Amino acid sequence: MKKGCPFGSHRVIEPKGLLPQAANKIDNSTEIYSNEILIDVLTLNIDSASFTQIKESCKNDAEKVKERIIEIVNDKGKMQNPVTGSGGMLIGIVEKIGSEFPHKDLKVGDKIATLVSLSGTPLKINKIKKINLENEQVDIQGKAILFESAIYAILPTDIPEKLALSALDVAGAPAQTSKLVKKGDTVCIIGGGGKSGILCSYQAMKNTREKGKVIVAEHSVENAKRIKELNLADELIIADATKPLEVYQKVLEKNNGKLCDVTINNVNVPNTEMSSILITKDSGIVYFFSMATSFTKAALGAEGVGKDLTMIIGNGYTKGHADLTLQILRESSEIRNLFEKLYA
Amino acid sequence: MKKGCPFGSHRVIEPKGLLPQAANKIDNSTEIYSNEILIDVLTLNIDSASFTQIKESCKNDAEKVKERIIEIVNDKGKMQNPVTGSGGMLIGIVEKIGSEFPHKDLKVGDKIATLVSLSGTPLKINKIKKINLENEQVDIQGKAILFESAIYAILPTDIPEKLALSALDVAGAPAQTSKLVKKGDTVCIIGGGGKSGILCSYQAMKNTREKGKVIVAEHSVENAKRIKELNLADELIIADATKPLEVYQKVLEKNNGKLCDVTINNVNVPNTEMSSILITKDSGIVYFFSMATSFTKAALGAEGVGKDLTMIIGNGYTKGHADLTLQILRESSEIRNLFEKLYA
């Protein structure tokens, strides 16, 4: 068996020199290199933006959606929507493990979810068995390859699959919160009522005790109410995060005129950089998990108000992120019930 | 005297609720609030993108350029090019200091450069005295206001103004390098041959001694040669930073198969996120100073290759950045001479 590039560049067909995610076409042959694994795929969880685009272009006809998915995968060797650029995740059973695959925790027969995007994962579909137009899940007969650098989670037996997946999708956020937030800190979670926000709020409450304070800023009264009922904040603010002065004044009110040590941004709309920057104290940290963050708005915004902050780009991965996130679902039956109702 | 908002929102005319930089029109009246200062302006250094746009739209006619600048400032109360959105910096003499302005180092009569963008600075022009179509400098008779949160540097007497300004423009980069790089670290400076890159390389050489290593990755043979002559790197790589695998392999070659502790990205072109991520070791730091950085490419890129990195958005400001940067020009006559030749 030959050894491949740790990042999978040996499977790039064109253009050469790029990594699989950026490539147009990759090699999906099922013979593995010594540092790869082969997965017998059960279900694709297509990224929501991608699935919506395909459904619309196929006028909600399930058979046409199936054909389109097969066409994309045959063409590119991976399930990357050419319009949205996005992929999704998959669930499958480990079928083969190359002798030089470095993660020795994995065994043939393990059921795993991949935590790298389908947009960079070699995939071959033999047959689509079932498609659910509502929940973006596609059951298939097919194979996928994971590279040495790819990340995955062995699915737990005590948490239903869909529930585990919905939480794993945002696992980076609570895990980074845990790394950044210390005992005694004042933390603000902007967009704390959403999926990633709830997990971050839980983790921040845990890490800041006994002396710290967690402030959740939410947009809708409804989501704020939920946070209160779940006891996931010391203070609640209802505000529009695109209005920096409004958020700033409300945070000062709730925090005796003081700013925050750490701010976590979990919103799903643009133009919330300035709120995050204003409410954070000098030498504090802003963690931007939101993919709607603009690099230049953050960089120029902080300079514009003379703020000496560390602003972190929300990496979706950090060591142990899957375990930490699943553990929250085990520890908090309230969050587990809520996630089951909302996302599973 | 009334006290204004620390960020200047009291001078926003419309739309209300935004900060001065994001606003369409701000109040440029020269009566100051108690936490503001009034500057007697000498010279505007118009941002290069803005000046080029104005010159082109005025067909290089100096009189027309003057009129256009006056028109913009009368209209918006600040020198923000409506097409490019950008501003620039100014040089002037401190004329009045409000009693509640917090920085007590400043005296009436000090000559300062503002280090926040003109795009958020109240400005009134009485007369344009001289315009230089080559170097983007506009000598005026006029007044500007700085808010409590604004940053500025008192101009040194031992360094010519233009030279000081050219270095202050990128002062955040070497100052952040100094905060992030420790003795013994292996550091790669991508785009190390440019203006900010040279300052970062100098600072990294200083901070890593005796045991560390500085690798400079440059695009052109010419810039690389300069770095070698200035002794600003332990190792030099000539590579295209938009080609991640090329950069990755060359770094491994120069560093005994090992990755870097800290990577500083100073290029001025897009699509260099992946190179920066690949060459940095797990738990290492990537500092993106380049404004061409894409937030999503960095976040998804790191996840895609399972890298547990801290990725930092290059804030243009950090405490002491102006002093540190001017100090480099004092310490290194080679860099000073080069900057004088290239940028002053």
Ligand SMILES: NC(=O)c1ccc[n+]([C@@H]2O[C@H](COP(=O)([O-])OP(=O)(O)OC[C@H]3O[C@@H](n4cnc5c(N)ncnc54)[C@H](OP(=O)(O)O)[C@@H]3O)[C@@H](O)[C@H]2O)c1
């Ligand atoms: N960095 C990564 O690797 C990574 C990975 C996955 C996801 N993400 C990103 O993380 C973000 C959040 O994902 P999610 O699944 O947690 O989304 P979500 O469940 O939709 O949550 C978003 C939250 O933001 C709130 N919000 C929206 N507009 C707001 C405003 N103007 N002011 C204050 N709050 C506002 C929403 O409140 P209302 O419902 O009340 O409006 C909601 O609670 C997304 O941008 C997503 O792209 C990043």
Ligand SMILES: NC(=O)c1ccc[n+]([C@@H]2O[C@H](COP(=O)([O-])OP(=O)(O)OC[C@H]3O[C@@H](n4cnc5c(N)ncnc54)[C@H](OP(=O)(O)O)[C@@H]3O)[C@@H](O)[C@H]2O)c1
């Ligand atoms: N974050 C902030 O607050 C802030 C403030 C000011 C400036 N900036 C940004 O900082 C960046 C650098 O500014 P600067 O004034 O230092 O620019 P610069 O002097 O033009 O330097 C850019 C350097 O990047 C190199 N480069 C270009 N393409 C490359 C490639 N494909 N591979 C490797 N190297 C490449 C250039 O080398 P060649 O000449 O050989 O091509 C040059 O040495 C800009 O993006 C600017 O917007 C940020």
